[in-house]
Amino acid sequence: MTRDEFIEAVHEVVKMIPSGRATSYGLIAKAIGCPTMQRKVGKVLSTTHSSLDIPAHRVVNSQGILSGRAAFSNLNEMQERLESEGIVVVNNKIKNWKSVCWNPLEEIY
DNA sequence: GGCCTGACTTTAG
DNA sequence: GCTAAAGCCAGGC
Secondary structure, eight states, rough: HHHHHHHHHHHHHHHHHOEEEEOOOOHHHTTTTTTTTTHHHHHHHHTTTTOSOOGGGGGEEETOOTTTTTOOOOOOOHHHHHHHOOOOOEEEEEEHHHHOOGGGGTTTT
C-alpha cells in the first residue's frame, strides 16, 4: 500500500464514522490493514482536519481522550463538536467511551 | 545516512 | 492516576 492509498483509506474510514460515535487511531489503522501506523493516521488527520468532509473530531486515542484538540484552531472546538453530536466530554475525555467507541472492523465488509 | 519529532498503543512499575 | 520504554514510520534538518 502506498502512502497516498493509506491516506485515502484513512479518509474513507473517518467519513464512515456515524454521528454521535467516535473511534481511535489504532482502530482506524487496523481497519485499513496497517495496525502499526497509528501515528501516521494522526499525521494524516492533522493535514485534513480542516476539510469539512472529514469529521476528524470523532477520532481520539485508545482511551477516548481528545489528544488531537491541539490541531484545531480552538482547543474547545473539538469538544464542542462532539457534545453537539450527543457525545459527553469531561476533562478532554469522552464520557462512557466504551459505549461511544465505534469499531470500523465491525462495519467494513 | 543519522537524529529528532509526532492527533499513538501497550506493557510494566 | 503517573512516568518510562519499546514499537512503528514519514518528514525535516
